[in-house]
Each structure stands twice: as structure tokens, then as C-alpha cells.
Amino acid sequence: MFDANSAFEVVQQELWTYLLSHIEKEEHYEWTLMVGEGEVNFLYNLLWLQMEKSLLINQNYVENFNLHLRNTNFITIAIMPEMQLNDFASLMADKLDLLRSNRLIIIYNKKSTDGKQLLALEKLFQYFIHYKMLNVAVLLEDFALTRLIYTFEMYPKFQIQAQDLGNKTIKRPLFPSKVDNIYGQVLRTIPDQIMPRSVVYFDARNRMQVTGYVTQFVRMFGKYINSTLTFPETMIPGSTLFYRDFVNWTQLDLLDIPCSITPMAVGNTTRLMSQIFEVLSWCLMIPVEQPETYQDFLRRFLTLKTIVGLFLMDLVYTTLLTLATYVNDWKHRGIYKWNWVNICLNPQVILAHLGCSFHAAFSSAASLRIIYICLFVSGLLSTTLFTVQMNAFLTKPSVRTISSLDDMLKQRVNILASEQEFHALMNISGNTFEPYLSLFHLVDTYDEFADIRSSFNTSYAYPVTSSVWYVYDARQKLAAKRLFRHTNICLKSLDPMAFVLPRNSWYKPKVDTLILRVQEMGLLNYWLENNFHELVRSHLVTLKDLPDSKQEDGAIKVRDFYVVKTMMKAFGVCLVVFVFEIIWFNRMAILNVNPHRLLRKF
Numbered sequence: 001m002f003d004a005n006s007a008f009e010v011v012q013q014e015l016w017t018y019l020l021s022h023i024e025k026e027e028h029y030e031w032t033l034m035v036g037e038g039e040v041n042f043l044y045n046l047l048w049l050q051m052e053k054s055l056l057i058n059q060n061y062v063e064n065f066n067l068h069l070r071n072t073n074f075i076t077i078a079i080m081p082e083m084q085l086n087d088f089a090s091l092m093a094d095k096l097d098l099l100r101s102n103r104l105i106i107i108y109n110k111k112s113t114d115g116k117q118l119l120a121l122e123k124l125f126q127y128f129i130h131y132k133m134l135n136v137a138v139l140l141e142d143f144a145l146t147r148l149i150y151t152f153e154m155y156p157k158f159q160i161q162a163q164d165l166g167n168k169t170i171k172r173p174l175f176p177s178k179v180d181n182i183y184g185q186v187l188r189t190i191p192d193q194i195m196p197r198s199v200v201y202f203d204a205r206n207r208m209q210v211t212g213y214v215t216q217f218v219r220m221f222g223k224y225i226n227s228t229l230t231f232p233e234t235m236i237p238g239s240t241l242f243y244r245d246f247v248n249w250t251q252l253d254l255l256d257i258p259c260s261i262t263p264m265a266v267g268n269t270t271r272l273m274s275q276i277f278e279v280l281s282w283c284l285m286i287p288v289e290q291p292e293t294y295q296d297f298l299r300r301f302l303t304l305k306t307i308v309g310l311f312l313m314d315l316v317y318t319t320l321l322t323l324a325t326y327v328n329d330w331k332h333r334g335i336y337k338w339n340w341v342n343i344c345l346n347p348q349v350i351l352a353h354l355g356c357s358f359h360a361a362f363s364s365a366a367s368l369r370i371i372y373i374c375l376f377v378s379g380l381l382s383t384t385l386f387t388v389q390m391n392a393f394l395t396k397p398s399v400r401t402i403s404s405l406d407d408m409l410k411q412r413v414n415i416l417a418s419e420q421e422f423h424a425l426m427n428i429s430g431n432t433f434e435p436y437l438s439l440f441h442l443v444d445t446y447d448e449f450a451d452i453r454s455s456f457n458t459s460y461a462y463p464v465t466s467s468v469w470y471v472y473d474a475r476q477k478l479a480a481k482r483l484f485r486h487t488n489i490c491l492k493s494l495d496p497m498a499f500v501l502p503r504n505s506w507y508k509p510k511v512d513t514l515i516l517r518v519q520e521m522g523l524l525n526y527w528l529e530n531n532f533h534e535l536v537r538s539h540l541v542t543l544k545d546l547p548d549s550k551q552e553d554g555a556i557k558v559r560d561f562y563v564v565k566t567m568m569k570a571f572g573v574c575l576v577v578f579v580f581e582i583i584w585f586n587r588m589a590i591l592n593v594n595p596h597r598l599l600r601k602f
Contacts, residue, residue: 012144013042018168019149020051023075023103026173030071033058035095036079038107043077061091067099068271075103082109085120089127093504098271100133100504103175111142121160125152132504135175149174156183179225179510187227189218190249192241192260195450196471196531200237201538208235210259211534213467213527217277217518218259224514225507231259240446242420243500250502257507261497263424273498275512278467278524280497283490285469286413286461288482291397301389310382314353317375318346324367349375355383405436405489408461414441416460418449425463425491433491456483463491467528471541474532478543 023029031054032047034040047053056074058065061081067074076096080088096102108124110117121138128136138150147166151174153159163170191198191210198212210231222229246258247269261277264270292300351358352375360372392398402408408415417425422442425433441460443449453462456472462484464472469486476482501508518524535541583590 008144009042013046015144015147015165016043016046017050018165020046022170023174024051026175027103029073029075029103030054031056031074033067033074033076033095035059035061035076035092036081036107038079040077040079040107058095061095064095067096072099072102075105077105077107079107080109085124086127089124089131089133092128093131093133096133098504100131101135101506101509103135104128104133104137106136106138107141107143108138109141111140118160121150122158125160126158129154129158132506134178134506137174151175154178155181155185177510179506181226183226184228187222187225187229188254188256189229189259190232190235190241190246190255191215192246192258193235193238194240194260194446195454195540196467196528196535197261198259199535199538199540200235201540202237203538208233208237209538211538211540212259213524213531214261214277215259216527217514217524218257220518220523221257221511221514225510238447240450242446243424246500250500253502255502256505257499257501257511260499262500263428264496264498269500272503273500274508275515276496276498277515278497280465280467280495281490282463282465282492282495283469284415284461284487285464285472285484286402286408286487286489287458288485289399289401291399292393293397297390297393297397301386310353313378314346314349317349317352317371317378321346321349321368321371321375324365324371328365328368352376352379353382355379402487403489405433405439408439408489409436413439414460415439416441416443416449416452416462418443418446420446421449421463428492458483465495470528471532471535475541 034043034055034057037059044055044057048055056065056070076092078092092104093100096104106124108121110120117140124138125136128134134154136151140146140148140150143149147164148162149165151161151163153161155178161172163172163174191200191212191214193200196212197214198210198218199215200208200210203209208231219229241260243260243262246255246260246262249255250258250272262269262273264273264276348358348360400407400411402411402413417440419442422440443452449462452460453464464486472484473486476484499511501511505511532541536543
């Protein structure tokens with residue numbers, strides 16, 4: 001293939017040395033992939049010995065290596081065999097699958113004196129464009145004589161470019177980005193309509209508009225490469241699209257860049273995705289826990305254990321008081337009347353424990369005085385304990401805080417989720433949430449779930465990403481009272497999100513570059529902070545007060561007068577018992593009444 005003349009070889013090696021050194025200056029590379037067979041031993045020596053670059057030699061075009069196991073910063077030098085141009089381009093595309101943005105130098109065994117050579121080069125470049133390989137340069141067989149290297153431009157129109165290395169000066173970069181300026185070419189996208197990423201609505205003039213912080217980035221990218229951003233005309237506002245839709249559409253090459261970000265853990269799509277755009281936390285927002293009510297306070301204080309303890313204490317004191325009274329009366333009068341009702345429900349003991357005054361029997365017996373003193377102390381302690389807890393409750397009612405899924409189980413707070421999100425959660429978490437499956441209440445569609453969540457329905461807790469919570473938090477700041485709070489109960493604490501792109505997309509390097517610049521300049525945080533105001537201006541979020549969020553002042557409210565109703569019920573029970581007692585104690589007199597005598601009285 002190459003002339004064996006020593007002078008020719010010297011010139012050839014000098015040109016290759018300059019060419020590879022210039023490529024190194026444009027962008028550093030770690031190693032070189034050599035593909036094909038030919039008399040290129042001087043290239044091995046040049047790369048291995050002089051430039052100290054690692055080599056991977058792949059002489060068989062059919063055999064492919066897993067290049068992703070190595071550093072992906074490399075160049076490829078391919079010696080083109082005798083085969084159809086399309087077949088050669090296809091083989092190289094297979095070898096460099098998902099790495100087609102790497103630089104490729106082709107040694108083409110044709111001479112520039114061949115009149116049909118430019119047509120063949122044009123076809124070859126067009127095939128590489130079809131396979132999304134843009135960083136391609138071609139050296140012809142007589143490169144050492146012509147000193148020409150061939151590349152191409154895509155925009156504004158396809159054009160072959162030849163650069164002369166004769167003076168060892170290259171005026172233009174050999175491998176510039178060919179999508180820096182695409183001269184208004186169409187960039188296809190579609191929004192996912194997940195607030196606040198991208199939202200579709202109609203403005204006052206009934207024109208369809210798209211807003212959201214992800215939309216802001218996609219618009220910026222469109223301007224960054226001077227493209228014409230187009231949305232489908234058949235979009236329906238409020239029709240949410242899910243992750244799987246975008247994965248499928250991009251792999252069918254129906255989109256250039258989606259107006260949506262996707263979790264990097266979804267399927268085997270990590271290599272198809274851009275640089276990480278955002279790291280989200282996927283946690284629960286739960287209804288703000290309500291302060292303890294009077295009913296809750298009484299339930300907490302008057303537990304079964306407390307009531308049984310008071311009853312046993314009353315029984316002990318009643319027994320002691322009865323025995324002491326019995327001994328005292330027996331000494332003085334020799335008789336003492338007692339009954340079981342007086343032992344179980346002694347009014348003196350009950351009134352003492354309630355902190356009320358009671359009639360104490362006058363006696364000089366020391367035992368009775370000691371019992372009365374003990375009754376006074378125990379009554380003082382019990383009433384003081386109750387008073388302290390009541391005052392603390394009235395000053396600042398306690399709140400039963402939810403800090404874990406176990407607390408949600410205890411307080412019976414359900415989690416609302418859509419079928420799609422629930423299955424995605426199960427795939428991500430594995431068996432983590434199996435003990436808590438009873439907490440989840442599922443709805444069929446994400447749209448239904450989003451509508452219920454955005455209405456601030458306090459019947460459920462909701463999974464929410466950090467970006468969505470930012471909007472809800474901003475809206476609640478304008479309300480009289482917050483209805484929801486963000487918790488540390490996270491379904492996934494770190495969820496890297498990125499753009500899923502078509503396979504071997506030539507926009508990927510530019511998307512990655514712009515993402516890094518946006519993050520460095522803090523534009524993502526700026527978009528998030530201003531996204532709420534944008535949604536308000538678009539009438540997608542209202543500034544009206546939230547439902548059931550009007551602030552209620554005062555410690556005692558109308559609903560707290562349930563005590564009066566309870567007391568009326570208790571008085572009714574007492575009246576029934578009182579009537580029953582009258583009838584029971586006078587049963588003999590009632591049974592002995594002669595009805596005829598009673599009628600004669602009337």
C-alpha cells in the first residue's frame with residue numbers, strides 16, 4: 001500500500017506524526033483502536049514508542065470488542081478493505097456502537113487522481129452521517145504525496161472539505177462539532193406534562209404554550225445549537241406521558257430530545273442517557289398533624305390502666321375506712337351497719353380523690369384521722385397531676401408526629417399513588433416496602449393521582465419529588481395555614497434524572513456540555529425558584545386560599561362543647577339509675593298495693 005522508498009517513508013511518518021500530534025492538541029486521547037490489515041507498522045511504532053499511546057489491534061472486521069470496559073477517550077484508525085462503502089460504514093458503526101462520537105481516521109486505498117474519487121468520498125460520508133458518525137476524516141492512498149486530509153460539513157449544506165498538511169499548518173480544526181449551528185433545522189421534542197417540569201396550556205389568545213423548568217432547558221438547548229424547536233400540534237393539555245413512552249419513542253428515533261427527564265435506573269438505558277440533569281429525592285408529603293383535641297386528651301389520660309388503678313385505690317381506702325369505722329363504732333356502741341355498695345362506691349373516698357370536700361365522721365380515733373390524711377394527700381396528688389396535664393394541653397396541645405412508615409401504620413395514614421409509580425417503586429425498592437403495602441391506595445392513572453394531589457386532599461399522604469414539592473411549598477406559604485409538610489420518609493432519597501436520547505444521538509455531547517454549564521451557572525436553581533411565578537402567570541396555579549386552610553383562633557371552639565352533650569347523656573343515665581333505685585327499694589310496697597283500693601281513692 002505504501003511506497004518502500006526511504007525518503008517517501010520519512011515524509012509519510014512526518015505527516016502522520018504532525019497529524020496525530022494535532023489531533024492530540026485538539027482533544028486529548030488515551031489510546032488508539034487500530035482496525036484492519038495493512039503495512040502500518042510505522043504507525044504502531046509512532047503511537048506506541050513515540051507518543052506512548054496504548055494500542056488495541058482489531059484486524060478482523062467481524063470480531064468486535066467490548067470497548068466500554070476501557071477508557072472511552074480514544075481515536076480509531078481504520079484501514080478500509082475492498083468492500084461496499086455501505087457495508088464498511090455499517091461494520092464501523094457496529095464496532096463503535098454508543099461510541100460513534102469518537103474520532104475516526106480512515107485510510108482509503110484509492111488515489112486522488114481518480115476522477116470518481118470525490119463521488120465515492122461523498123457517498124462514504126453520507127453513509128457515516130446515516131449511522132450518526134460525524135467525526136470522520138479520510139486519508140487517500142497517495143496522502144504522502146498530496147498531503148490532503150478530507151472531512152465534511154453538514155450545515156448549512158453538505159460539503160466535502162480538504163485540508164493541506166503540506167506546510168504542517170492546519171487552519172481549521174479537523175474534528176469540530178458539526179452541530180454547533182444547525183441553521184434552523186427542526187429539533188423534535190414533546191413535553192411529559194408533569195408539573196413543574198413541562199406543562200401545556202392555552203393562553204388568552206387560545207394559543208398552545210409550554211412552560212416548566214425542563215422546558216426552559218430544552219428551549220435554551222434549541223437556541224444553543226440554533227435550531228427550530230417543534231412540539232406536536234396534537235398535544236392535549238393535562239395528558240401526562242410516562243417514562244416508558246419516552247424510552248420507546250427515542251429508540252424509534254421519533255424524538256431528538258424529550259421535554260422530560262427520566263430516572264437513570266429505568267431499564268438498561270443508562271448508556272442512552274445524557275449527563276445527570278438533576279438529582280431528586282422522592283419522599284412523602286403528609287397532612288400536617290393536627291393538635292390533640294379534648295377527646296384525645298381524655299382518651300390519653302383516662303386509660304383503662306388509670307381507671308382500674310383509681311378503682312383499686314378507692315377499694316383499698318374504702319376497705320380501710322370501713323374497718324376503722326367498724327372498730328370505732330364497735331368500741332363505743334357495739335354495733336355497726338355496713339353494705340357492699342358503700343364499700344365499692346364510698347362517697348367520701350370518691351370525693352376525696354376528685355379533690356372535693358366531703359363530710360368526715362367526727363372521731364377521736366387516730367386510725368380514722370390517718371386515713372383521712374392519706375385520702376387528702378392522694379386526692380391532692382391526683383388532682384394536681386390532672387391539672388398540670390390539662391394546663392399543658394391548653395397552653396400547647398401536643399402533636400403526634402409521624403416520622404416513619406410504622407407511625408403511618410399506627411395512625412392509619414394511607415399513601416395515594418398511581419399504578420405506574422407504584423410499580424416503578426416496587427422495582428426500585430425490592431422487598432423494602434412489602435410490610436407496608438397496606439398503606440398504599442392506588443388509582444388507575446397518573447393524571448387522576450396528580451389531580452387529587454394538587455387539590456391538597458388531606459385524606460392521603462403523597463409521594464412527591466423535591467422539584468414538585470417546591471411548587472406546593474411556595475403555594476402553602478401564601479395560605480392561612482399549611483396543610484402538608486415534607487418528610488424524611490423517602491421512597492428513594494437520591495434519584496439521578498437525565499434526558500433519554502436516541503441511540504448514538506449526535507446531540508448528546510452538546511446536551512452534556514450545556515447541562516454542565518447550566519449547573520455551573522446555577523440556572524437550574526433559578527428556574528426552580530421562578531417556576532412557581534411562571535405557573536401563576538400562566539394561570540396553572542391559583543393564589544386562592546387552600547381548601548380547609550382558614551386559620552381558626554381560640555383555644556376552645558364550638559365543637560369542643562361536645563362535653564355538654566356527654567354530660568346530658570350521663571345525667572340521663574343517672575336519672576334512669578335513680579328511678580330504678582326508687583323502684584327497687586320500694587318494690588315490696590309497690591307489689592302489695594291493692595289496685596281496687598287504689599281505684600277507690602280516685
